Amino acid sequence: MPRIFICYRRSISYTFIDAIEHELVEIFGNKNVFKDDSQEAHKFTPGATWEKETIARIKWADYVFVVIPLDWEFVVDDKTQQARLWHEKDPVRRELCLAKNYDKNIIPMLINRRAFPTTDSIPEELWFLEKHTAVILQDDEINKLKKRLAPIRMNILKRKLAKFAILIMALVMVSSIILLILLPGSATPNDRNDLESAPLPSATSSPPEVDYSGTLTAIPLTVAADLASELTETAVSITSTYNANTTSTAQSDLGTLLAQSSIDAANRFYMQSTDTAQAQQTLNSENTAIALTTIYTQNQQQIYQTETAYAIDSWAMNSNLATQRALEIGLTMTALYDPTETPTATRTSSPTPTETFTPTSNNVQRTMWVNYIRTEPYRANIRAHPLTSADRLDSVAQGEEVSVIQEIEGESVSNSTVWYQVRTNREIVGFIHSSLLSEYPVPTLAASNTSAVSPCTSGSMNGTAAGLFQYEGKRSQSIVLTAGRSIQVTLSVSNAIVPYGVGIALVNAQNTDVASTDVVTGESTSSFTYIASSTGVYRLEVRGESRHTYNYSVSWIC
Structure with missing residues (x-):
C-alpha cells in the first residue's frame, strides 16, 4: 500500500x-x-x-x-x-x-x-x-476530490471484500465439516418446526411515526443521523429521544444539535438540505467568519437573528472560544430556522427576545487602504480572529482597498487593541489590525466661490523616510487638478543607497498610481510630468525602503 x-x-x-x-x-x-x-x-x-x-x-x-x-x-x-x-x-x-x-x-x-x-x-x-x-x-x-479518489477506494474495497469473502467461505466450510462430524442429526424435524412456528416480532417494536410540524424540520435530524460511523450510536440515541418527545422546545433541540454539530455535519446539511439558498448561506465557504456574518446579516427572524448575533459577538470577542464551536452555534441556529415558517410556529415555548442585538462596536462601513508594509512580500494577513496567532484566511497587498465592516477589540499590537473586520475584493471576510490600515478621506470640490482644497499651483514638502513607508514629517499632499492641467513633480534625496531609496507617486481618487518616480543612488534627483485626464483630487505620496533612513524633498508646479 x-x-x-x-x-x-x-x-x-x-x-x-x-x-x-x-x-x-x-x-x-x-x-x-x-x-x-x-x-x-x-x-x-x-x-x-x-x-x-x-x-x-x-x-x-x-x-x-x-x-x-x-x-x-x-x-x-x-x-x-x-x-x-x-x-x-x-x-x-x-x-x-x-x-x-x-x-x-x-x-x-x-x-x-x-x-x-x-x-x-x-x-x-x-x-x-x-x-x-x-x-x-x-x-x-x-x-470532486472524493469523486476522483472514489474509483481507487472502490478497487481497494473490492479487494478487501474479496479477501474477506474468501475467508468467510473458508470458515463456513470448516465449521460445516466440524458440525457434521461432532453434531450428527442434532437438527431434528421438531427443532425445525419450532423455528418455523416462532412468532414474528411485534409491530409495536418499530419506531413510532413522528409529525415534524414544529419550527424544527427534519434537516437537523438528517444531520444527526448521518454523522460519521463512530457517532452512529449517539446519533440514533438522540434522534430516538427527539422522536419520543415531540413537545421539546427549540432550546432543548438546540442543545441536541449542538452536541452533534461538526464540519462533517455542516457539509451533510449543505448537501442534503432542500432549501439550497439557506444551505448555501450556512456553508458559504470554508470561512467561518463569512458563514456567521451571513447568518447574522440575512436572518430575518428576530429570535434567531438575536441569538446568532450573540454567538458571533462571543466568537469574535473571546479568544478562548474555538472557531469550530462558533460555527456549531451558527449552523445550529440556521438549522433551527426554516424560512417558510412564520413567527407563530407550533413550538410556542421558545423564548422571544424583546429587543434585537446591537453590537457595541462601530458598524459604519467605510473604505480603507492597506498601509505600506515594511518588508517583503509587502502584504498584510487577514485573520480568522482578532489575534496574530489565528488562522490566516487571506492576505492583502500594500495599497489594496478593503471594506471595513466594523471596529472590534482584540489582541493588543503596538499598544493598540483595535482591529477591523473587513471584506476584501475577493469577498473574504476576516480581521486585520488597525495599524495596517489607513483612511484617506477624498476631499470634494466645493462651489465656485469656495474650494475644499486649493487648485494646484506650486508647493513642496520635506521629511525623513525612516523605514519602508514609515515617516517622520509630512508624507502626502492632496492636490486638485483640472482636466488637461499638467503637474511636474521633482524628488530629491540626500542619502539613498542602491538598490534602495525613496519614491514619489501621484495617486488618483480611485487610489491608483497614475505617475511615479524614485531615487536610489546617493544625492540624486528625479522627476515626472503628468497631464490630468479628468478633474479631481489627487494625492502626492512619498514612499521609502525598509532598512535605511533618508532625507527627502518634494516640489511640484502646475
Whole structure:
C-alpha cells in the first residue's frame, strides 16, 4: 500500500487539510498517511526530535502531497514580517527540500489557485515544484476530490471484500465439516418446526411515526443521523429521544444539535438540505467568519437573528472560544430556522427576545487602504480572529482597498487593541489590525466661490523616510487638478543607497498610481510630468525602503 506524507502550512485553514487527509486515510488506511500536527503525535517515535522524525517520515513515504493554497508563498511571520518560505529553517521549506533530495513522488495540490507561485516569490531551491503535475481544487471541489479518489477506494474495497469473502467461505466450510462430524442429526424435524412456528416480532417494536410540524424540520435530524460511523450510536440515541418527545422546545433541540454539530455535519446539511439558498448561506465557504456574518446579516427572524448575533459577538470577542464551536452555534441556529415558517410556529415555548442585538462596536462601513508594509512580500494577513496567532484566511497587498465592516477589540499590537473586520475584493471576510490600515478621506470640490482644497499651483514638502513607508514629517499632499492641467513633480534625496531609496507617486481618487518616480543612488534627483485626464483630487505620496533612513524633498508646479 502506498505511504503518504502531507506537507502543509499550519496557519492556513484546516478544512481542506482535514478533508484531504480524511479521503486519503479512507483509501490507504490510517497507518499509511502521515500529517505532522498535534493529532499525529501518537505516530512519532518517543523521544524523537522534529527533524529526525520528519526525515524518517519522508524517507518512509512513497508520495509527498504539498498543499499550496492561495497566497501560500506570502504567509508572513508576524514577528519578523517576512515571508516564512524565505527562512532557511522554515518547516515547509525543509520538508520540500528533503522530499526532493530523497527523490520522492511529489504531488502539488493547488487550492483556490490556477498557477504555481512565481519564481520571484519563492526561494530558488523550491522552483522544482513547477515541474510536477498539480491537482487543482477550489472551495467547492472537495466533493470532486472524493469523486476522483472514489474509483481507487472502490478497487481497494473490492479487494478487501474479496479477501474477506474468501475467508468467510473458508470458515463456513470448516465449521460445516466440524458440525457434521461432532453434531450428527442434532437438527431434528421438531427443532425445525419450532423455528418455523416462532412468532414474528411485534409491530409495536418499530419506531413510532413522528409529525415534524414544529419550527424544527427534519434537516437537523438528517444531520444527526448521518454523522460519521463512530457517532452512529449517539446519533440514533438522540434522534430516538427527539422522536419520543415531540413537545421539546427549540432550546432543548438546540442543545441536541449542538452536541452533534461538526464540519462533517455542516457539509451533510449543505448537501442534503432542500432549501439550497439557506444551505448555501450556512456553508458559504470554508470561512467561518463569512458563514456567521451571513447568518447574522440575512436572518430575518428576530429570535434567531438575536441569538446568532450573540454567538458571533462571543466568537469574535473571546479568544478562548474555538472557531469550530462558533460555527456549531451558527449552523445550529440556521438549522433551527426554516424560512417558510412564520413567527407563530407550533413550538410556542421558545423564548422571544424583546429587543434585537446591537453590537457595541462601530458598524459604519467605510473604505480603507492597506498601509505600506515594511518588508517583503509587502502584504498584510487577514485573520480568522482578532489575534496574530489565528488562522490566516487571506492576505492583502500594500495599497489594496478593503471594506471595513466594523471596529472590534482584540489582541493588543503596538499598544493598540483595535482591529477591523473587513471584506476584501475577493469577498473574504476576516480581521486585520488597525495599524495596517489607513483612511484617506477624498476631499470634494466645493462651489465656485469656495474650494475644499486649493487648485494646484506650486508647493513642496520635506521629511525623513525612516523605514519602508514609515515617516517622520509630512508624507502626502492632496492636490486638485483640472482636466488637461499638467503637474511636474521633482524628488530629491540626500542619502539613498542602491538598490534602495525613496519614491514619489501621484495617486488618483480611485487610489491608483497614475505617475511615479524614485531615487536610489546617493544625492540624486528625479522627476515626472503628468497631464490630468479628468478633474479631481489627487494625492502626492512619498514612499521609502525598509532598512535605511533618508532625507527627502518634494516640489511640484502646475
